[in-house]
Amino acid sequence: MIPQRVFWFIIALxxxxxxxGAFCIPLMDIDAAQYASISREMLEMNSFLQVYDLNQxxxxxxxxxxxLSALSMSVFGIHDWAYRLPSILFALLAIISTYRFxxxxxxxxxxxxxxxxxxxxxxxxxxxHDVRTDTMLMGWVMLSVWQLAAWYxxxxxxxxxxxFTCVAGGMMTKGPIALVVPGVSFAIxxxxxxxxxxxxxxxxxxxxxxxxxxxxxxxxxxYQQYDLHPGKMINGVPIQSGLRFYYWTQSxxxxxGENVFNEMNHFTFLLENMLWSFLPWIFLFLIxxxxxxxxxxxxxxxxxxxxxxxxxxxxxxxxxxxxxxxxQLPHYIFVVFPFAAIITARFVYQLFHTADFAKWRKPLxxxxxxxxxxxxxxxxxxxxxxxRTTVPIYVPILAALCLLGFFAILSAKKLSLPHLLEISxxxxxxxxxxxxxxxxxxxxxxxxxxTAAEKLAAKQIDPKKVYLYHIxxxxxxxxxxxxxxxxxxxxxSLAQGSYLLAPKDSAAALTSKHPFLQVIDEGPHFGVTxxxxxxxxxxxxxxxxxxxxxLQRK
Numbered sequence: 001m002i003p004q005r006v007f008w009f010i011i012a013l014x015x016x017x018x019x020x021g022a023f024c025i026p027l028m029d030i031d032a033a034q035y036a037s038i039s040r041e042m043l044e045m046n047s048f049l050q051v052y053d054l055n056q057x058x059x060x061x062x063x064x065x066x067x068l069s070a071l072s073m074s075v076f077g078i079h080d081w082a083y084r085l086p087s088i089l090f091a092l093l094a095i096i097s098t099y100r101f102x103x104x105x106x107x108x109x110x111x112x113x114x115x116x117x118x119x120x121x122x123x124x125x126x127x128x129h130d131v132r133t134d135t136m137l138m139g140w141v142m143l144s145v146w147q148l149a150a151w152y153x154x155x156x157x158x159x160x161x162x163x164f165t166c167v168a169g170g171m172m173t174k175g176p177i178a179l180v181v182p183g184v185s186f187a188i189x190x191x192x193x194x195x196x197x198x199x200x201x202x203x204x205x206x207x208x209x210x211x212x213x214x215x216x217x218x219x220x221x222x223y224q225q226y227d228l229h230p231g232k233m234i235n236g237v238p239i240q241s242g243l244r245f246y247y248w249t250q251s252x253x254x255x256x257g258e259n260v261f262n263e264m265n266h267f268t269f270l271l272e273n274m275l276w277s278f279l280p281w282i283f284l285f286l287i288x289x290x291x292x293x294x295x296x297x298x299x300x301x302x303x304x305x306x307x308x309x310x311x312x313x314x315x316x317x318x319x320x321x322x323x324x325x326x327x328q329l330p331h332y333i334f335v336v337f338p339f340a341a342i343i344t345a346r347f348v349y350q351l352f353h354t355a356d357f358a359k360w361r362k363p364l365x366x367x368x369x370x371x372x373x374x375x376x377x378x379x380x381x382x383x384x385x386x387x388r389t390t391v392p393i394y395v396p397i398l399a400a401l402c403l404l405g406f407f408a409i410l411s412a413k414k415l416s417l418p419h420l421l422e423i424s425x426x427x428x429x430x431x432x433x434x435x436x437x438x439x440x441x442x443x444x445x446x447x448x449x450x451t452a453a454e455k456l457a458a459k460q461i462d463p464k465k466v467y468l469y470h471i472x473x474x475x476x477x478x479x480x481x482x483x484x485x486x487x488x489x490x491x492x493s494l495a496q497g498s499y500l501l502a503p504k505d506s507a508a509a510l511t512s513k514h515p516f517l518q519v520i521d522e523g524p525h526f527g528v529t530x531x532x533x534x535x536x537x538x539x540x541x542x543x544x545x546x547x548x549x550x551l552q553r554k
Contacts, residue, residue, distance in 0.1 A: 002112045006416045013429050014119040021129030021436040022084045026450040028529055029474035032130045036083040037475040039069035049221030054484050059234045059245060063218060064172040065133050078482050087131040090139030095119050097142040098338040104149050105308040113345035120425055123277040123334050125432040133174045134334045140170030142338045144182050164207040168214035175251045181335055185314025192303045222246055267323045273330035280424040281344045288347025311339040352418045365420045372427040376403040379431050386536040387442040395438050402430050448525040448548055449476025455521055456481055469502040471548060494553045504547035521550040
């Protein structure tokens with residue numbers, strides 16, 4: 001049994017850590033800052049059906065993230081945490097839906113473990129501050145899966161309407177993947193159950209009509225922005241139809257070759273990245289998944305009425321589809337992490353509550369203890385070495401005390417949870433608290449966008465008087481300064497009292513050729529998503545970090 005107070009304590013700690021990230025960490029370029037900038041621009045322009053990015057046509061992600069983030073900022077103001085808030089709520093929705101879906105098929109302990117494992121996975125701590133479309137997509141998809149499972153059991157129309165409303169919401173967040181994931185998950189489940197009648201229900205026609213109606217506003221916006229003006233250039237490619245791009249090219253074009261992106265396309269790429277993104281559960285998950293596959297083979301690929309293969313089948317089929325894409329990024333697989341959490345929870349329950357895997361308990365504890373001890377040692381180093389002049393000395397001391405606490409948990413005789421679970425939750429939550437409060441904020445002091453915007457505000461410089469000269473400050477600059485900054489390649493045309501942001505290595509030539517320009521400030525301009533050991537080394541950092549300058553026309 002998992003004590004109810006322990007369950008809620010773990011969930012509360014995870015939510016608290018999400019909020020620390022939301023309030024303490026500035027937005028990172030590229031994606032999160034770009035989406036926040038688009039949301040702010042949408043609100044400022046009052047253009048909700050036609051989407052723009054720095055005053056240019058935008059055609060990549062559907063508008064749901066921008067709509068909800070713009071709504072949040074209209075209520076709370078232009079803040080990074082206001083941009084993140086809707087996605088954090090959808091992360092909580094994914095956790096709740098995972099619990100409720102698991103509760104349909106399993107006992108309460110497995111449902112609790114599923115929610116706790118998902119909430120305390122590294123991906124969840126990441127995507128609640130580095131917010132992309134995947135956070136919201138996970139919430140939509142898992143809620144639709146839960147409601148579909150409830151509908152198949154009860155035939156209640158309330159579940160039907162909510163399920164397919166969520167499918168439409170997910171499609172307006174990241175495209176047809178929101179329909180594909182629930183579809184293939186239940187298809188393999190019904191196939192293994194031999195529930196043939198579930199494939200031929202007339203209600204599916206109503207579902208398609210309902211989804212189409214909900215997609216209508218977005219489709220109208222795409223038609224008005226692109227189909228009525230064919231030939232607009234997006235990523236160097238002329239777009240003849242925004243509708244075709246969204247409903248076909250952006251998703252299925254990754255398989256047909258029509259999509260222009262081609263990166264990280266080997267089959268194991270997503271699995272390799274799960275080694276960090278599904279910490280600390282990845283090894284338990286892999287064992288659990290293998291165990292379910294073996295059990296299915298032994299049952300001759302047939303399930304009983306009390307078994308489900310929505311989670312395992314949904315994860316595997318989604319992985320295979322995504323892994324065959326010509327363009328992959330680590331977060332693409334996050335949409336099925338709720339399934340991975342359920343698979344892991346099933347195995348953890350078997351590990352500690354049955355005799356089936358009793359002999360595995362000690363080896364798994366030793367293995368994970370070794371991995372987690374290394375993670376804590378790395379955390380101590382990160383808290384002290386890279387930013388020792390700015391991080392207070394008590395922070396690495398606290399990290400060292402946490403390492404001692406880790407060993408104290410290992411040696412404790414009586415705990416509320418098995419030792420392996422206790423050290424897993426303690427490590428992943430503790431490490432992310434340190435990262436959110438001491439590591440990421442210091443790294444982002446070297447990102448130009450947020451720091452340059454702070455300097456403009458501190459100097460009370462009107463953003464409308466600032467121009468960019470052969471420099472890309474990142475979308476974070478446009479977001480935090482609450483302005484879209486135009487380029488200016490002719491300093492002679494600058495009005496008196498105007499300002500120019502430029503690379504530092506061009507400052508000497510600019511001031512020599514244009515004596516009316518004067519450097520009034522400078523700062524670092526480092527792409528923080530490309531961390532390297534030389535950057536983390538304080539003695540070598542200056543060689544790795546280029547600078548920008550702020551010039552004023554006198």
